[in-house]
Amino acid sequence: MAEKCVVPDNEGVPVLTSKRWILAYVAIVGFFFLYCVRTNISVAIVCMVKTQQMNITTAGNLTQENLADVTQSCTIEESKGFDTAEFDWDKSIQSAILSSFFYGYLLLQIPGGWLAVRFGGKRVIGYMFVVNALTTLLVPVCARVDYRLVMALRILLGISSSVTYPAMQSMWGLWAPPLERSRLASFTYSGSLIGNIFAFSASGLLCEYGFDNGWGSIFYIIGIGTFLWACLWMLVVADSPSKHPTISKQERRYIIDSIGDKDDEVRSTPWKKLFLCRANWTCLTAHFCNNWMHYTLMTSLPTFMKAVLKFDIKTNGVLSAVPYIAMVVLSIAGGQLADWLIKNYFSTRFVRRSFQSVSFLCSAACLVGVGFVTCENRYVAVALLTTAVGLEGLVNSGYMVNTIDFAPRYAGLLFGINNTISTIPGMLAPLVAGALTPNDTPEEWRNVFYVCAGLISLGALVFGCTAQTDLEPWARAANSEVTVAPPTPAKKLPEEHGVEPTSKEASVICSERL
Numbered sequence: 001m002a003e004k005c006v007v008p009d010n011e012g013v014p015v016l017t018s019k020r021w022i023l024a025y026v027a028i029v030g031f032f033f034l035y036c037v038r039t040n041i042s043v044a045i046v047c048m049v050k051t052q053q054m055n056i057t058t059a060g061n062l063t064q065e066n067l068a069d070v071t072q073s074c075t076i077e078e079s080k081g082f083d084t085a086e087f088d089w090d091k092s093i094q095s096a097i098l099s100s101f102f103y104g105y106l107l108l109q110i111p112g113g114w115l116a117v118r119f120g121g122k123r124v125i126g127y128m129f130v131v132n133a134l135t136t137l138l139v140p141v142c143a144r145v146d147y148r149l150v151m152a153l154r155i156l157l158g159i160s161s162s163v164t165y166p167a168m169q170s171m172w173g174l175w176a177p178p179l180e181r182s183r184l185a186s187f188t189y190s191g192s193l194i195g196n197i198f199a200f201s202a203s204g205l206l207c208e209y210g211f212d213n214g215w216g217s218i219f220y221i222i223g224i225g226t227f228l229w230a231c232l233w234m235l236v237v238a239d240s241p242s243k244h245p246t247i248s249k250q251e252r253r254y255i256i257d258s259i260g261d262k263d264d265e266v267r268s269t270p271w272k273k274l275f276l277c278r279a280n281w282t283c284l285t286a287h288f289c290n291n292w293m294h295y296t297l298m299t300s301l302p303t304f305m306k307a308v309l310k311f312d313i314k315t316n317g318v319l320s321a322v323p324y325i326a327m328v329v330l331s332i333a334g335g336q337l338a339d340w341l342i343k344n345y346f347s348t349r350f351v352r353r354s355f356q357s358v359s360f361l362c363s364a365a366c367l368v369g370v371g372f373v374t375c376e377n378r379y380v381a382v383a384l385l386t387t388a389v390g391l392e393g394l395v396n397s398g399y400m401v402n403t404i405d406f407a408p409r410y411a412g413l414l415f416g417i418n419n420t421i422s423t424i425p426g427m428l429a430p431l432v433a434g435a436l437t438p439n440d441t442p443e444e445w446r447n448v449f450y451v452c453a454g455l456i457s458l459g460a461l462v463f464g465c466t467a468q469t470d471l472e473p474w475a476r477a478a479n480s481e482v483t484v485a486p487p488t489p490a491k492k493l494p495e496e497h498g499v500e501p502t503s504k505e506a507s508v509i510c511s512e513r514l
Contacts (some may be wrong), residue, residue: 019238019247020175020255024184026236027168028191030129034164035195035224036159037136038101040222043203043302044215045094048143050085086213087143093147095434098299100151102426104158109423112163113170113416114269120239121167121412129230131160137223140216165419170412173404174240177258179343181404186335186396193328193393196298200321226405259408270474274413279468284418286356286399286467289459290392292425293363293452297323297389299430300448307440309378319382326390348405348469356398356467360460363388364453370375371446399463406468407475 015021089097115124135157142149168188176184203218210217238244241255274280301323305311311319338351346354366388373381403414432451437444 011034018251019241019244020177020180020184020251022190023171023175023237026233027188028194030125030161030169030229030233031164031189031191032195032198033129033222033229034132034161035192036199036222037132037226038161039298039482040136040218041139041154041197042098042299043200044207044218045097045209046302046306048215049089049094066329087140087147089147090435091438095430097147097150097154098430100154101158101161102295102423104155104160105162105423106420106425108162109166109416109420110413111416113410113414115163116167116170116412117269117410120243121171122234122237122239124163124167124454126230126234128160128163129226129233131468132157133223133230133302135160136219136226139219140212140331145322146467162419162423166412166416168412169403169415171239173411174259175255176404177255179258179339181401182335182338182342182397184335185401186331186338186393186403187475190331190393193324193331196324197321197328200302200324224459233316243423269410269413273397273472273474274407274410274417277407277414277472279470279472280414280418280465282463282468283399283402283414284421286360286395286459286463287418287422288425289360289401289455290395291422292429292455293367293388294392295426296429296433296448296452297385300433300498303440304445307437308442308445309381322382323386323389326386327393330390331393331396333482334394334397349467352398352402352405353464353467355394357460357464359391359394359398360456360463363391364457364460367449367453371442371449374442399467401468402467402469406470406472408471409475480481482512 018407112124135153138153139150142153172181172185172188199222205214206217207214208219210221212220238247241247241252244252305319334355341351342348366384368390370381370384396511403411403418407414433448436447436451
């Protein structure tokens, strides 16, 4: 058995009031708004577009009896018609609008990570959030002119949003000590889940009761909030511990010594090694498969709730948010549990593989089950969807933080590479879901869930068998003080004698349990 991880002396270093956690507190709100601006249209479009009739001409595989079952098999919740619905957009236009965000989202993933490495994540994220705010505020005006202007705004929103995850990964590569990575990352990224919750539930209510025909208020409120957050971000955070004006000397030393790297040197980028890294290809596979499920549900769940489960818009919005509440809880709790297990019992590699496999395999089983639930048992479907999406929260302790394990200096760039390729599901998933469900029948939606379940099962197999966490040689800084202890079980470290490491033990001594 290998040695336990030893970190530098953290005596006198604050935790919940520390600058690294203040960064996490501000960042979680940022990711809240990041997902509000990208998912608000998924609910808004339900009350923007006039209800359309089933496409009987394309229902060649449905008998008259089956059509009757589709329309009369269960009690449909009463819902007032949307007199405020203004647009006659057909299914293809709606799918195009929902997927257009991801065309822009492809463009700045890798440049965003590179810019954060070179110039710091603070300005990269802050300036782009101003663009996020403006593109959101303009949606109601442009929608009333031409739907293609909405698509253009969504593409621009995708471009400005694409830098956020790579830049944040780059910042955590400089701010997150090894034994706090799961906690800090999962806490920060759970903001995106809270954003989903708000976008789904609040948007449904605003459709009914908001100003500017209801749906318009969704974009105005979220756009203003996004702009105000960008101002807060620029005032509060710093690119790295060494650049923070008010951080304590103890915390600065603790973070830098834990990571074993200096952030103020100009570095060349080992592009070839980044693209050929096998550990990163494993992360990429998991990332791609997870995004297919994530984006399918994020863009199509309100439509499924309305068309198959027959929920009215208010109930639809609230129940579409419920799965993401479970995801927030499991994301934050999973991060705490993962770091505790790594510190006390298991290797980082075992924990990463286990969390990811449990997340994927259990979610796949739930999605298959959803496809067989009828609208008479609609709340069973909600429970299964809640479990499937909730378990997705464990990925923040799996592939999401894995790049920081094996290449913390280049975590932003690696995430940018992965997220660029993994944005393809964002473009394709809404189109595939729309193509598979021309009549929105339960049988058609079953195929959508089969595709998601199959892909995440593949991701579980690949990541569960091949994920790595050892620091890559090319990712180690020339001045790094990180050392690896020889695997001698008889050796006793200071903490095993009940003595805290001294400040002279400033290097991180970590080796995997076999």
